[in-house]
Amino acid sequence: MPNSPNAGSLHIKTIEHPGWLESHVTVAGTAGAAELQRARERLTGSSTVLGVDLFGTATEIAGMEDAVKRAGIAAPVTSVLSSAPGCGGMQFSAATGADPVPLVLQGRVAGYLIEASGASHCFLGGLQPGDPGASREDQTREVFLTIENALALAGMSFEHVVRTWFYNENILDWYPSFNDVRTGFFQNHSIRRMPASTGIGAPNPAGTALVAKALAVQPGAGDIRVLRSPLQCDAFAYGSAFSRAIAVSDSRSRTLHVSGTASIEPGGRSARQGDPSGQIELTMDVVRAILDEAGMRLEETTRAIAYFRDPSHIPLWDDYRRQLPPLPVVSLGCHVCRDDLLFEIELDVSST
Numbered sequence: 001m002p003n004s005p006n007a008g009s010l011h012i013k014t015i016e017h018p019g020w021l022e023s024h025v026t027v028a029g030t031a032g033a034a035e036l037q038r039a040r041e042r043l044t045g046s047s048t049v050l051g052v053d054l055f056g057t058a059t060e061i062a063g064m065e066d067a068v069k070r071a072g073i074a075a076p077v078t079s080v081l082s083s084a085p086g087c088g089g090m091q092f093s094a095a096t097g098a099d100p101v102p103l104v105l106q107g108r109v110a111g112y113l114i115e116a117s118g119a120s121h122c123f124l125g126g127l128q129p130g131d132p133g134a135s136r137e138d139q140t141r142e143v144f145l146t147i148e149n150a151l152a153l154a155g156m157s158f159e160h161v162v163r164t165w166f167y168n169e170n171i172l173d174w175y176p177s178f179n180d181v182r183t184g185f186f187q188n189h190s191i192r193r194m195p196a197s198t199g200i201g202a203p204n205p206a207g208t209a210l211v212a213k214a215l216a217v218q219p220g221a222g223d224i225r226v227l228r229s230p231l232q233c234d235a236f237a238y239g240s241a242f243s244r245a246i247a248v249s250d251s252r253s254r255t256l257h258v259s260g261t262a263s264i265e266p267g268g269r270s271a272r273q274g275d276p277s278g279q280i281e282l283t284m285d286v287v288r289a290i291l292d293e294a295g296m297r298l299e300e301t302t303r304a305i306a307y308f309r310d311p312s313h314i315p316l317w318d319d320y321r322r323q324l325p326p327l328p329v330v331s332l333g334c335h336v337c338r339d340d341l342l343f344e345i346e347l348d349v350s351s352t
Contacts, residue, residue, distance in 0.1 A: 009089070010035050011328035012042055013302035015350045016252040019116035020098035023047065024303045024348070026328035028089040030060055033067035036090065040071065047094040049075040050112045051125035051213070055305075055332045056088035057081065058205060064090055074102070074109055076126035078213055080167045081203045083333035084311035091303055091330060093123065103153045105146065111214075113154040118220030119250060122154045127212040128204070136174050139209040140181040147214050158189050160216040162224060162246045163257045164197045167334075168210045171201030175337050176239070178210075183241045193226060197242035198260035198346045200307050201335030215257075222250035230289040231266060235259075238268040240337075245290050255350040256294050260307070261286055262336055262344040270340045276313040279343045280320050287345065296349045299325035304347035306331045313342060 009031050015022040023043055027035040040047070052075055054064045061079050068077060075092070082088045100112035103124070111124035127146050129139035143166075144158075151157055168178060178199070186194065195214075204211045217224065228234075229244035236242075246257045263279035264286075265271040272278035291298060304327050308314055311333035321327065329347075336344045 010039055011326075012039065013328055013350070015255055015302060016352065017116065017250055018119070018252055020114060021096040023094045023096065024091065024328070025094070026089065026091050026303055026330060028330050030056065030086060030088070033064045036067050036071055043094055043096065047096045048098070048100045048112070049073045050093045050095055050100060050123040051075050052077045052090065052092040053125070053213075054079045054090055055082055055330055057085045060085065060088060061205060076109055076111055076124070078125045078211055079205050080211065080332065080334075081205065082311075087311060087314060087331045087333060089330040091305075103150050105150055105153070110146070110150045119222060120154065120156060120218040120220075122151060122156055122160070122216040124150050124214040124216075127214070128206055128208045128210070132207045132209070136209040137177055137181050140178055141185070143210060143212050144181070144185045147212070151216055154216070156216050156218060159191055159193070160218050161195045161214050162217050162248055163215040164195045164242070165213040166197070166199045166210055167202045167204060167212070168199065169201070169203040169208075171199065171335055171337055172339055175199070179239050179241065183239075186241050193224070194236070194241050194243045196244070196246040196257040196259040199240070199337050200260065200344065201337065202332065217248050219248060219250060222248065224248050227256070227290060227294055229261075229286060230293055231286045232264055233266055233268050245294070247294055253350055253352050254296075255302070255348060256291070256296055258287060258290055258347050258349065260344050260346045261290075262341045270338055273340045276310070276342045277316050277320070279341065280317055283343055283345060284320070287347070291349060296351055298327070298349070300349045300351050301327050302348045302350045304329040304345060307334050307336060307344040308332065309334070309336055309342045317343070
């Protein structure tokens with residue numbers, strides 16, 4: 001069961017699994033480096049950090065990356081540049097009571113495998129192509145191959161992936177071709193259950209076309225289920241190969257992974273164009289409908305990221321949040337996958 005939100009900008013939420021505890025830490029704003037050690041001290045027992053996500057300007061990320069190194073964290077780091085200073089922050093996941101196995105590709109840790117009570121969880125992050133000068137499509141293919149190779153080390157395959165994240169530089173220039181590569185990969189690998197996913201336009205400090213993350217699960221005695229979005233059509237209807245939400249259950253808990261969600265009407269068109277407050281309101285109505293479909297609540301959110309085409313709209317989100325339960329959310333200035341979409345949010349929700 002997720003914990004109550006912590007005071008200040010630090011939030012720690014936990015998910016119980018048979019044999020181990022999964023923790024998610026969110027530090028919103030620029031306090032990430034300063035809060036990192038305090039966050040680790042507050043985790044129960046001896047924990048292994050599974051992955052770190054950093055959001056901010058180049059200067060802000062450099063400071064957070066230095067803090068991660070000084071903390072001796074060997075987990076993969078996914079760094080995403082924000083278009084404005086002062087927002088962003090840090091999120092990381094950790095495991096307690098498990099013995100995570102590092103997955104090493106080309107001399108670096110690409111992720112961790114946790115095997116417990118007949119189930120397997122594979123956390124991958126910081127996945128980037130090696131040659132920033134290659135075509136965007138070739139860089140995308142390389143990232144999918146890297147995910148595949150890392151999963152093979154874990155004795156898993158892409159059919160076990162339940163969640164992906166793609167941060168694509170200048171996404172509006174090449175989102176259709178990215179979707180073509182992704183769809184082609186899924187077709188070539190006979191992937192029938194599309195993962196939940198986020199595709200956002202944001203550069204990275206390495207200057208590659210994209211950086212990615214993935215989560216794969218073999219639930220053992222548990223269950224994985226695709227959920228629909230009652231207020232939207234299937235994303236595949238307009239060329240995006242992902243599921244609106246994926247629910248993963250075991251004997252101790254149930255986690256719902258809600259894909260990046262924006263102001264899109266049932267027919268697939270962007271809604272409330274030019275109205276940032278209206279898009280925030282409609283997007284959250286869509287999210288609530290998904291949670292209602294799953295029988296879950298917004299206050300059970302374990303982590304969230306809010307994306308803004310124009311960072312000056314973040315105060316509108318802050319005003320809207322006054323009617324919501326406290327959320328472990330980081331806000332980021334970036335491009336959503338359509339030029340008329342101003343707001344997008346992703347979140348994970350967990351209950352016992």
